Amino acid sequence: MDNLIEVNDLHFSYGPLKVLKGINLTIPRGKVVGIMGPSGCGKSTLLRHFGGQLHPLRGSVKFMGQVVHELSNDELYKMRLKMGMMFQVSGLFTDLSVYDNLAFPLRENTDLPEEVIRDLVLMKLNAVGLRNARDLMPSELSGGMERRVALARAIATDPPLIIYDEPFAGLDPISLKTIANLIRTLNGALGTTSIVVTYDLMASLEVVDYLYFIHNGVIAAQGSVEEMRNSQNPFVHQFLHAEPDGPISFQFPSKPYGEDLDLRT
Ligand code: ADP
Ligand code: MG
Numbered sequence: 001m002d003n004l005i006e007v008n009d010l011h012f013s014y015g016p017l018k019v020l021k022g023i024n025l026t027i028p029r030g031k032v033v034g035i036m037g038p039s040g041c042g043k044s045t046l047l048r049h050f051g052g053q054l055h056p057l058r059g060s061v062k063f064m065g066q067v068v069h070e071l072s073n074d075e076l077y078k079m080r081l082k083m084g085m086m087f088q089v090s091g092l093f094t095d096l097s098v099y100d101n102l103a104f105p106l107r108e109n110t111d112l113p114e115e116v117i118r119d120l121v122l123m124k125l126n127a128v129g130l131r132n133a134r135d136l137m138p139s140e141l142s143g144g145m146e147r148r149v150a151l152a153r154a155i156a157t158d159p160p161l162i163i164y165d166e167p168f169a170g171l172d173p174i175s176l177k178t179i180a181n182l183i184r185t186l187n188g189a190l191g192t193t194s195i196v197v198t199y200d201l202m203a204s205l206e207v208v209d210y211l212y213f214i215h216n217g218v219i220a221a222q223g224s225v226e227e228m229r230n231s232q233n234p235f236v237h238q239f240l241h242a243e244p245d246g247p248i249s250f251q252f253p254s255k256p257y258g259e260d261l262d263l264r265t
Pocket of ligand 1: 014017020037038039040041042043044045046
């Protein structure tokens, strides 16, 4: 099986708001794949289908050959152990030290003795350059350090897939570069597959092998980094050059302006 994830004709709505309107994409094993698109286009909604938190209206997501929305709760739980997630909001336990934050998923999900857990925790902290921060509390970390601890925790159990949702948001340029490098090197070192979901095209171009763009609920463009840089697609061009005018509208989906104004007369 060459694809870790296969998304087929995925549709999803929140009530009347149609967000996903037939997404098709594949995540090949061993690659770093970017999923890009403007804020609010449905990237996080798509991710919630990967983890089985949302059920498709139509279509399906397959993870390692299994249709996610057909899994029992037990099977879902086991599947999620194979997905490391790092979110924009780090989600660290504020009353646990850095060390215990990393040890937590290992203690919860394995029967490993404490000495082995200790070695694993220190290895992951070393990989993100924070071995000496093990005794700090989350409130004592800078934004960039906190993101790195969250990354180390996402890889603590060596999951075959790591999903990063907006890993660069709110970081200073140096921390951003550090995180980008880590995503790239960890993917190689651990032999994992990574998905990087972001609105930050410039940062993702540094990291990914392949890119999908979501627009209007479908994949509007896709290709390698090189293909994206040279793309004539107006959508990609607008995104790449941050042009305010183009196919991406800054209006939240709404009825025509004229109709809205008429209501008030
Ligand atoms: P992205 O991650 O690309 O910024 P999201 O997937 O979070 O976008 O959201 C896609 C759209 O769905 C947005 O218009 C958002 O307002 C809406 N949305 C997200 N979550 C919910 C929810 N739980 N209920 C209703 N609407 C939602
Ligand atoms: Mg999001």
